[in-house]
Amino acid sequence: MSPFLAELIGTAILITLGAGVVANVVLSKTYGNNSGLIVIAFGWAIGVFTGVYASAAASGAHLNPAVTIGLAVEGSFDWDKVPSYILAQMIGAMTGAFVAWLAYKKHFDATEDGNAKLAVFCTAPAIPNPLYNVITEIVGTFVLVLGALLMAKPEMKLGALDALPIALLVLGIGVSLGGPTGYAINPARDLGPRIMHAILPIKNKRDSNWGYAWVPVVGPVIGGILAGLVFKFVIK
Template sequence: MDNSIMVQALGELVGTFILVLLGDGVVAGVSLAKTKANGAGWIAITLGWGFAVTLGVYASAFMGPAHLNPAVTLAFAIIGKVSWSVVLPFIIAQMIGAFLGAVVVWIQYYPHWQATDDQSAILGTFATGPAIRSPFANLMSEIIGTFVLVFALLALTRGQFTEGLNPLVVGVIITAIGLSLGGTTGYAINPARDLGPRIAHAVLPIANKGDSDWQYSWIPVIGPFVGGILGALLFVLLP
């Protein structure tokens, strides 16, 4: 791997770390017992995730493209927006960053796991889960959400924005998806964002945790990849 790809991959790791630290952090604040944000609700979570993505992009864009999402990286490679040589390094870096972000969330909220009896709430601070478990519907939710994400990201490349404004617009996209489409599955729309923290949930000695729901775990991985590819392919068909 040449130095430029290493630097870009480091950017993906750092950005995804910030994204998950702040994104899972807001879910923990809302969901865990005896936090000052407990019960703040879905609006707080969606806004928090939007801000998390914005700051993750700002923290890493000077090193590379700041995809912070394997589905984005793969979709962009398929339509020639990035070289195939960066796909595997980026995805590995994104997974590591997501895992490490989740570990720091565990440390940040350390006494609150013991104070929380709800195992699903504990898992939900790390990984997504369906409001109603229906594999086909849940998969479609992740496909649609990620389709919108990737299509919108590519549409940004057609417009003119003041330098440095793009990360804010990306945060708006994430917030919009969360508010409008996220209530069904928790809108992973990012395989690393879900799988990395789910692995952290499985391996960390978290007080009161239950199982990591591996039966569901394929949906927030496969769905975003499919949705991202479809969004990219439709975009390149446009005039």
Template sequence: MTPFIAEIVGTFLLILLGCGVNANVSLKGTYGSSSGWIVITTGWAFAVYTGVVVAGPYSGAHMNPAVTIGLALAGEFSLFDVPNYILAQFIGAMLGAFVVWLIHKPHFDTTEDGDTKRAVFCNAPAINNLFSNILTEVVGTFVLVFAVLYFTDAVSTKDNTIIGLGSLGALPVAIIIWGIGLSLGGTTGYAINPARDLGPRIVHALLPIKDKGSNGWGYSWIPVVGPIFGAAVAAWLAMTLA
């Protein structure tokens, strides 16, 4: 499997299971309906675990443009490869979101609230506060990328050495994601990943979802800019402390 394909597949699995748990908890009539925040954060942790297991040996399992950019800024990843990785991540995220809709379509049809339907795909703030919302995404992504940069056992491939979430091992990175969700995620839904939020948001906009309401474009830049800035801060601090 090439790194490009691995990033598509890994991100697809991440969003399939991550947005899948959102759907199971949020939509009307599922067995997991209203099961709560612990289920969501645990589901996302397992989603990351699954993506890392599959993509890690081939691409490092970035599955996140902020991770890719942060590693490149820290000199741990080739700037030349950044566009290909980000493109693959968005393709995988959009495919994953589409399949989640396909599986849950009857539940989308019976759920009345448009904001609840959108929440399956992408994030929105619990309280709309520009500074707080951006800061949450910055700090959450900082924790993720800073942790990645402090794991030194990179994933070896035949041709070169690749660093990413796969460098941590699937279980440690799942625990980190779980911790970020439990401790920092309640204010914005902790996107900490531009592809995770913007890719499914685009799919939400394109799909013929019954009574879907707003796409939330006014908020959509925060889960993009915040994570990238947080990754840049993590890269700077890691290099400063080295």
């Protein structure tokens, strides 16, 4: 695979499983209805594991503009490649959101709650406060990107399980830092599916909450930049 295709496919897998687990928890008449945050966090972690495993050899498995930008700031990734990686991640995220919607189409139709339908696609704050919502996303993404940088060259390899540490890190971020904002920690993960929510023919859907959409983009980008700077000037 080319790096572009690898990032697209890896991100699509990530969002298919991530949005899928949210749909399983929040939509009506599913077997996983109301199973809670732990199930959601595990689903996203498995999505990360599978997406990273599928794309690592071809692209390095960024699957996240904040990771791509953080690596470029740190100096281990070429800035010229950043736009193509982010484009692939966005297309992949939109594709994954579409697949998750298709898989749960009848449950979308059966669900009355427009907020639940929106939650399948994108994040929203438990307590709306733009400053603190951005801070939460900065902190979560900083932990993600710094952790990814520290794990990039481990002394011991795990073979086929090399994707496991980053998946466990995402699981930890979800259960530890996911409460305030739903832990987007990835601009493509939130923006791509939010666009799909806006354009898909979802029965009785609400608006796509565009007033909040900048938070899970700006916060993760800042977090990724800060992690890249800390790694470059303090740790490396």
